[in-house]
Amino acid sequence: xxxxxxxxxxxxxxxxxxxxxxxxxRFFELLLLVLSWIVAIGAMCLVDLGNTxxxxxxxxxxxxxxxxxxxxxxxILHLKARYADPFxxxxxxxxxxIGLTMIYRIDLTTPNxxxxxxxxxxxxxxxxxxxxxxxxxxxxxxxRVTYISLAASIFLLxxxxxxxxxxxxxxxxxxxxxxxxxxxxxxxxxxxxxxFFAGYLSTNRDLILLAGKKIGRVRLPRFKDFAPMFVAWxxxxxxxxxxxxxxSAILFFGLFLAMLYLATNRFTWVGVGxxxxxxxxxxxxxxxxxxxxRIDSWLHAFDPAVYNQQAGGSGQIIxxxxxxxxxxxxxxxxxxxxxxxxxxxxxxxxxxxxxxxLGLLGLGAILMLFxxxxxxxxxxxxxxxxxxxxxxxxxxxxxxVLQLFVxxxxxxxxxxxxxxxxxxxxxGGSSLLANWFIVxxxxxISHSARSPRVVNEDAGDAEDIADTGQLGATAAxxxxxxxxxxxxxxxxxxxxxxx
Amino acid sequence: xxxxxxxxxxxxxxxxxxxxxxxxxxxxxxxxxxxxNPWNSRQLYxxxxxxxxxxxxxxxxxxxxxxxDDSFGYKREYSQTDEYAALTGYFSMVYGSTGLExxxxxxxxxxxxxxxxxxxxxxxxxxxxxGASVELTIDPKLQKKATELMSGHKGSIVAMNPKTGEIKAxxxxxxxxxxxxxxxxxxxxxxxxxxxxxDQDKPLYNRAVSGDLYSPGSTFKIMDAVAALESxxxxxxxxxxxxxxLPLPGTDTTLxxxxxxxxxxxxxxxxxxxxxxxxxxxxxxxxxxxxxxxxAKTAKNFGYGQDLSVPLKVxxxxxxxxxxxxxxxxxxxxxxxxxxxxxxxxMMSSAIANDGVQMKPNMVKTVRSNSLSTLYDFSAEKLRESxxxxxxxxxxxxMVNDVDNGIASGAQVDGTKVAGKxxxxxxxxxxxxxxxxxxxxxxxxxxxxxxxxxxxxxAVTGAQLTSPGAKQLFEAVLNQ
Numbered sequence: 005x006x007x008x009x010x011x012x013x014x015x016x017x018x019x020x021x022x023x024x025x026x027x028x029x030r031f032f033e034l035l036l037l038v039l040s041w042i043v044a045i046g047a048m049c050l051v052d053l054g055n056t057x058x059x060x061x062x063x064x065x066x067x068x069x070x071x072x073x074x075x076x077x078x079x080i081l082h083l084k085a086r087y088a089d090p091f092x093x094x095x096x097x098x099x100x101x102i103g104l105t106m107i108y109r110i111d112l113t114t115p116n117x118x119x120x121x122x123x124x125x126x127x128x129x130x131x132x133x134x135x136x137x138x139x140x141x142x143x144x145x146x147x148r149v150t151y152i153s154l155a156a157s158i159f160l161l162x163x164x165x166x167x168x169x170x171x172x173x174x175x176x177x178x179x180x181x182x183x184x185x186x187x188x189x190x191x192x193x194x195x196x197x198x199x200f201f202a203g204y205l206s207t208n209r210d211l212i213l214l215a216g217k218k219i220g221r222v223r224l225p226r227f228k229d230f231a232p233m234f235v236a237w238x239x240x241x242x243x244x245x246x247x248x249x250x251x252s253a254i255l256f257f258g259l260f261l262a263m264l265y266l267a268t269n270r271f272t273w274v275g276v277g278x279x280x281x282x283x284x285x286x287x288x289x290x291x292x293x294x295x296x297x298r299i300d301s302w303l304h305a306f307d308p309a310v311y312n313q314q315a316g317g318s319g320q321i322i323x324x325x326x327x328x329x330x331x332x333x334x335x336x337x338x339x340x341x342x343x344x345x346x347x348x349x350x351x352x353x354x355x356x357x358x359x360x361x362l363g364l365l366g367l368g369a370i371l372m373l374f375x376x377x378x379x380x381x382x383x384x385x386x387x388x389x390x391x392x393x394x395x396x397x398x399x400x401x402x403x404x405v406l407q408l409f410v411x412x413x414x415x416x417x418x419x420x421x422x423x424x425x426x427x428x429x430x431x432g433g434s435s436l437l438a439n440w441f442i443v444x445x446x447x448x449i450s451h452s453a454r455s456p457r458v459v460n461e462d463a464g465d466a467e468d469i470a471d472t473g474q475l476g477a478t479a480a481x482x483x484x485x486x487x488x489x490x491x492x493x494x495x496x497x498x499x500x501x502x503x
Numbered sequence: 504x505x506x507x508x509x510x511x512x513x514x515x516x517x518x519x520x521x522x523x524x525x526x527x528x529x530x531x532x533x534x535x536x537x538x539x540n541p542w543n544s545r546q547l548y549x550x551x552x553x554x555x556x557x558x559x560x561x562x563x564x565x566x567x568x569x570x571x572d573d574s575f576g577y578k579r580e581y582s583q584t585d586e587y588a589a590l591t592g593y594f595s596m597v598y599g600s601t602g603l604e605x606x607x608x609x610x611x612x613x614x615x616x617x618x619x620x621x622x623x624x625x626x627x628x629x630x631x632x633x634g635a636s637v638e639l640t641i642d643p644k645l646q647k648k649a650t651e652l653m654s655g656h657k658g659s660i661v662a663m664n665p666k667t668g669e670i671k672a673x674x675x676x677x678x679x680x681x682x683x684x685x686x687x688x689x690x691x692x693x694x695x696x697x698x699x700x701x702d703q704d705k706p707l708y709n710r711a712v713s714g715d716l717y718s719p720g721s722t723f724k725i726m727d728a729v730a731a732l733e734s735x736x737x738x739x740x741x742x743x744x745x746x747x748x749l750p751l752p753g754t755d756t757t758l759x760x761x762x763x764x765x766x767x768x769x770x771x772x773x774x775x776x777x778x779x780x781x782x783x784x785x786x787x788x789x790x791x792x793x794x795x796x797x798x799a800k801t802a803k804n805f806g807y808g809q810d811l812s813v814p815l816k817v818x819x820x821x822x823x824x825x826x827x828x829x830x831x832x833x834x835x836x837x838x839x840x841x842x843x844x845x846x847x848x849x850m851m852s853s854a855i856a857n858d859g860v861q862m863k864p865n866m867v868k869t870v871r872s873n874s875l876s877t878l879y880d881f882s883a884e885k886l887r888e889s890x891x892x893x894x895x896x897x898x899x900x901x902m903v904n905d906v907d908n909g910i911a912s913g914a915q916v917d918g919t920k921v922a923g924k925x926x927x928x929x930x931x932x933x934x935x936x937x938x939x940x941x942x943x944x945x946x947x948x949x950x951x952x953x954x955x956x957x958x959x960x961x962a963v964t965g966a967q968l969t970s971p972g973a974k975q976l977f978e979a980v981l982n983q
Contacts, residue, residue, distance in 0.1 A: 262511060269507040311542065322542060328529045329537035330545050342545055344574070364530040368523055375519045382512045386505050398508050405515045409522065416525040 026454050030082050033090035037074055040094040044070055044101020050338045051109045062111075066104045066123045070097055073130030077447075080137045085451035088137075089384060092450065095377045096428055096443050100126055100436070102370065103429030106357055110343050110350040118350055118431040125433035129440035136444030143448045147392050150203030153196040154232065158239050160189035160196065164247060176423060177247045188434035190252050191425075194403055195438055195445075197236060198259060202395035204232055205267035209391070213268055221272070233260070248294045251410050251422030255403065257281060262402040266395055302420035320347050321414070321421045324356035328415065335363025350431040352423045355415050371412075374427075378405055381446045387453025397449040400442045544574075551596040551687065552576040556611045556634035556873065558591055558603055560641045566591040566604070571687065579604075579685040585678045586650045589709040590639070590815070590866070593681035597692045602709065603637065603866075606814040610635045610870050610878065633873035640669035640868045640881060645951075648979045649674040652972045657958040658937075659710035659845040662976055665853035665943055665952040667883040668862030670813060671980070673846075675714075679706040710956075712817040716842035717956055719820075720928030721761070722939045723837030725851060725898060727786040728774055730801040732894045734793050737774065739897060743785035745772040751829035758787050758832055761927070763962055764910050778901045779909030781925060783836045790835030791828050798835060799824060804889045805851045806861065813846065813864045820847040837928060849954035851889075852941045855902065856922070856949035859895035861886045903946045906970075911940065913970030916977050920946035925969060927962055938965020944977040951980045 045067045052063050074097045081088045104126065108119040140146070146153075164170035164177050171181040179186045205212070212225040237260045241253050261277040264270075288295040304310045305318035312319075323346045330336065341360035343349035349357045359367045381401030385394045404427055414421035425435035529537070538546060552575025558566040565587040571578040579594045581587070592602015600608060609615035613634035649660040653676035662672040683695035699707050708714030731737035747767055748757035760766040764780035777785040790798050802822040803809070811817040823830070823840040833839035846864065854861040863884040870879035889895075902922035905911045911923040923942025930937055938960050943952035953976050957968050 266504065266507045266511055269504070269510075322540075325529055325537055326540065326543045326545055328526070329534040329543075331530055332534050333531055342548060345545065345548075359526065359530060364526055367526055367530070371519060371523060371526075375516070378515055379512065382508055382515070385508050391504060394504050394508060398511060402511060402515065405518055409518050412522045413525065416522075416529045418521070418525045 026087055026456050028082075028086035029090040030078070030086060033081070033093060034078060036090060036094035037078060037097060040074070040097040040101065041067075041071055043098050044105065047102055047105040047338060048108065051105055051112070060108075062108060062119050062123070066101075066108065066119065066126070069123050069127045069130070070101050070104070073127055073134075077130060077134050077137065080134050081447065081451075084137055084141055085448055087451045087453075087455035088447040089380045089450035089454065091380050092377060092443060092447055095373050095380075096440070099370070099373060099377075099428040102358070103354065103426075103431075105338070106343075106354055106361075106429065107350045107431050109339055109361070110357060112339075114344045114349070116350055116431075121433065122431050122436070125436045126440075128433070129436040132437055133440040133444035133447075136441055137448055140444070140448050143393055143396065143445060143452060144390055146199050146396070147203045147206065150200055150207070151232075153200040153203065154236055157193045157196040157200060157236065160193040161239065163189045176249045178249045178252065185433075188432065190249065191432075191434040191438035192441075194255065194259070195400070195441060197256060198263070198396060198399045198403060200236060201233070201260065201263040202392050202399055205263060206391035206395050209267045213270075233264070236260070245288070245292065249423065250295060250298055250420070251414075251424035254410050254422065255406050255424065258406040259399060259403045262406070263395060263399040266398050266402075267391075298420045298422060302417065305417060320353070321417060323347070324353050324415045324421075325417065327353075327356040327360040331360035331363045331367075333364050335359070335361050335366050337361060348423075351425060352411070352430065353415060354426050354430050355412055358429070370429075371408075374404070374408055378402075380450065384446055384450035384453045388449050389452070389457070393449045393452060397446055400445060404439070404442070547596055548575050550612070551594070552578070553612060554633045555579065555594070556613070556636040556871075558607075558611070559636060559638045560587070560646070561643045562638075563643075565639075566594075566681075573687050575687050578687055579681075581681045581685070584680045584682065586646050586674070587641075588678045588681050589675035589711065590641070590673060591681060592709075593684040595684040595692055595696070596687065597689050598684060598696055601707075602815060603639075606812065606816065607637055607867070607870070610637065613873070615878070635870050635872045635878055637870050638868045639866050640671065641673070641866060642671040642980070645672040645976060645979050646674065648672075648975060650676075650678075652955070652968070652975065653957075656960070656968070657704055657710075658956045660953065660955050660972075660976070661711050661845045661849040662951055662953045662980075663849055663853055663864055664862075665856035665949045666862065667881075668853070668864045668886070669868075669881065669883075670864055670866040671951060672976070673709075673711045673866065675708065675710040677704050677706045709815065710845065712813065712815050712844050712846045714818075716818060716820065716844055717937050717939075717958075718928035718930065719837035719841055719843035719848055720926030720937060720939050721781045721783075721836060722848050722851070722924050722926035722941045722954075723835065723841060723843075724778060724781065724786045724926075725855065725902070725924055725941075726798065726801050726805065727789050727835050728778060728898050728901060729805075729855075729890050729894055730793055730798050731774065731789045732897055733801065733890060734797060736792070737789065739775060739901075740773060742771050742773060743777060744788060745770055745777065745782055746784050749784040749787055749832065751832055752791075753827055754829050756829075758783055758836075760784050763966070775901050775904055778924065779905050781910055786835050787832035790831050795824065795826055795831050798822070798831070801890075804887065805854055806847050806886075806889075807843075811846075811864070813866055815866070817846050818844055820844055837926060845954040845956050847954075848939065848941045848956075849952055852902075852922075852924075852943050852954065853949075853952040854889035855895050855898050856943040856946075856952050857895075858892040859888060859890040861889045899946055902942060906942065910966070911942065911970050913966065914940065914942060914944075914973040914977070916944060916974055916981065919944050919977065919981055921974075921977060922946040922949075923970065923973060925966070927965060930958075935959045935961055936965055938962070938969050940969035940973045942973060944981065951977060953977075 048063045052060055077093055104122055107122050111117050111119050163180050169180050170177055171179045171186055173179050178190050179188055208229055211229045216223055216225045241257055261274050265274045289299050301310050301318040305321055310318045327346050338361050343357035346353050346356055378401045381397050385397035388394055407424055407427055410422060410424045411426050413419040425432050427439045554568045554577045557564045565583055566581050568577040569580045581591055590603055592600060592604045594600045594604040611634040645662055649672040653674050656676055658676055660674040663670045679699050684692055686692050748759050750757050760783050761781045766780050766782040772785055799822050807820045807822045809819055820843040830839050834841045850861055863886040868881045869877055872878055899922050902924055903920050906914050906921045906923040911925045914921050914923045921944040923940060926939030928937040938957045941954045943949040953973050955969050955972050957965055
């Protein structure tokens with residue numbers, strides 16, 4: 005069955021929805037997986053062909069991890085989440101594979117040797133994804149850990165500040181070092197924060213929306229309803245400013261705004277948030293030297309004084325731009341570029357290395373993969389009946405987009421360059437682990453979105469009753485997944501907010 | 504909530520469009536400017552660190568790219584630089600490239616149009632760009648011999664096959680070491696270059712095809728002889744006045760005859776004897792009689808004033824125009840403003856040797872891409888018909904007589920008929936000359952045509968160097 009046919013069936017709100025039995029489509033996923041292996045391992049072979057006479061054991065290990073790991077997840081999906089979205093896993097395998105390829109390729113021409121640990125981390129991350137799917141048969145249990153997640157987020161974010169444990173690398177104190185290995189707790193905090201936001205907003209959004217004073221057309225929430233959100237936001241941003249990690253600060257604030265909007269459907273709040281960002285950003289620019297340097301090297305990148313500046317100069321971004329430009333439309337071919345000229349080519353700047361060797365077309369294809377992946381995340385959010393699942397899936401997907409925006413916008417000089425990893429591609433264990441875990445969550449939520457449901461199975465969930473109204477559950481699900489009728493269905497519930 | 508999700512997705516799509524737009528700007532629209540940015544060292548590394556093709560002579564590399572330990576990846580290395588520097592030229596990141604490195608730059612770097620499919624193949628095979636390798640027509644033994652002849656002197660030798668145009672030897676002395684200029688250490692490159700550039704002996708010139716050019720001296724009398732025969736006014740029996748000093752019209756100076764031969768012994772001479780003894784006055788009279796246009800036309804027919812690349816770019820030799828009679832008289836004996844490359848002189852002899860047909864000189868035997876497909880294979884090419892076979896044969900016979908009985912006798916080779924003509928051009932006031940020999944052998948079935956010129960030698964030394972030098976070159980080829 006083709007993708008188009010399937011999705012049009014999903015889209016249809018035909019009266020015979022009762023007879024429409026969702027298909028697991030695990031075999032389709034397996035086909036796509038094989039395709040993804042061909043792409044990823046093909047890329048590895050291309051690098052190896054050009055550089056070494058025989059197969060490098062590192063490439064064999066990376067390929068084996070990709071195949072075995074994705075097969076394990078595939079089998080677990082078969083057992084535990086048969087109706088999970090069939091596109092998500094193959095897309096992520098391709099992205100991870102291309103990331104491994106680039107890291108291996110950069111290892112070959114620089115003093116780096118990261119592909120071994122990246123392969124090991126890929127294995128760990130895929131196991132984490134598999135474990136999440138195995139143990140998390142129903143993602144809604146995560147609502148129970150809403151406040152634990154908040155505490156965990158704060159704990160994780162504070163961890164690098166602990167003397168003896170925290171490590172400062174390249175001016176940012178966002179790593180912890182255990183037994184010589186470094187880990188970035190902020191990457192995991194991204195997930196725990198999303199869980200907290202999703203859990204808190206799904207249970208309290210009515211209070212936030214409806215209770216409180218109305219000033220003009222804007223209704224301000226009561227402080228006690230909003231306080232936990234505010235605390236979460238304040239801690240994450242405050243800690244990150246102290247830790248000199250602007251990229252993560254943008255990511256967390258963006259996540260906060262996105263989830264607030266997703267929960268409330270109010271642009272005004274996003275607007276207020278953005279105004280706050282602008283004001284905060286301006287003061288940060290004026291007062292925090294780290295931020296000043298970042299913004300100056302963005303605005304005046306081609307100023308020789310800025311370019312030649314030793315610390316925080318624009319050398320990195322300009323070398324990255326040169327790399328992208330030399331790739332042009334078609335790229336120089338895997339192994340033919342000069343990523344060794346760009347610092348952090350295998351982590352923060354991996355996009356420039358990919359752009360140089362695979363060109364605008366290659367990078368565009370990777371962006372399309374990300375867009376597809378994120379769209380499947382949003383699709384799961386649309387389909388799942390529970391508000392928590394909707395918020396979590398959409399929020400995590402939005403976070404991924406934010407991260408891409410910060411990274412690619414940064415290297416193309418659209419916005420100031422700040423250090424963030426490219427999901428699934430940059431060298432870095434914490435990033436891989438966190439993003440694969442997110443994949444596990446998205447797969448679980450997509451399973452609940454697509455699986456056939458017994459009527460009133462979710463009767464205990466107030467949100468669900470409201471959303472599905474008087475319709476039969478199956479029909480309601482297909483309706484949820486299709487059009488904007490949902491707004492009508494839930495309008496009695498939120499009427500106060502609209503009128 | 505679903506509406507918010509949909510709207511968020513729209514925003515997400517907007518972000519992706521923004522990112523693709525931003526990438527398009529950097530990688531496509533603005534890419535050219537970024538590539539040209541002076542801070543962008545990629546171009547430099549690309550161009551000067553790429554694995555260029557080799558230049559080979561008889562299968563062994565005289566220029567090749569070898570892996571380097573620096574950021575470039577590869578560097579250019581030259582061997583036997585005394586013999587081949589003038590041919591290879593240098594490949595410098597500071598001063599650009601010269602010689603074949605420049606003339607065949609596209610092929611050597613793999614960027615020529617004919618290598619398009621190779622480049623496509625490289626994208627898939629992921630090999631480092633490897634340019635085409637170039638095999639030269641140079642005969643290494645002859646090149647070695649010619650280099651030895653020039654050792655310790657300034658001057659040039661060009662030797663070619665008159666029937667095919669293949670260049671068998673090309674020497675420009677003094678030579679230099681292109682390795683010094685192709686290093687990736689720009690400081691030492693600049694230092695070496697400024698030393699070479701300030702050297703009075705101009706080692707960076709390839710005197711065979713360019714540089715300051717030479718006065719061809721009496722070798723130009725071959726042109727006069729051809730012009731005389733073509734005009735129909737003269738033949739082998741024509742008797743010419745042979746005064747010891749010819750008053751030059753419009754001036755109070757006279758043109759003297761060559762003093763080292765036997766010119767003074769006859770007051771009348773035929774062309775054969777005048778050539779044999781290289782007497783000036785008969786040829787000056789022929790030129791003044793035929794006029795500038797006729798001599799100029801003959802010179803042009805033999806290549807004067809014509810663009811040529813072999814594929815080294817050859818500076819066109821010059822026969823002046825708008826001359827007075829006295830200037831024409833001086834020009835007829837290869838003085839005044841007549842300027843010639845040794846290449847041109849060798850081509851003149853080649854045309855005489857090859858029944859009046861001038862073959863296109865070329866030093867490239869094959870160009871092979873790194874996939875070993877042949878991009879170019881030498882084939883003899885006719886350049887022009889310089890004169891009729893009859894005229895060519897007559898001049899050839901005169902040149903043979905010149906070697907058998909005249910002042911070019913030093914070029915005699917046992918058992919082989921050699922055709923030749925010497926020349927001496929006065930250049931300065933110090934009494935030193937440019938000494939020439941040009942000719943070919945065997946005269947009836949020519950295999951090699953040569954032009955030899957030594958700078959700054961006195962007449963006696965010149966005579967000892969040129970014709971005997973030619974003899975050695977002929978022997979080197981004929982005894983193989």
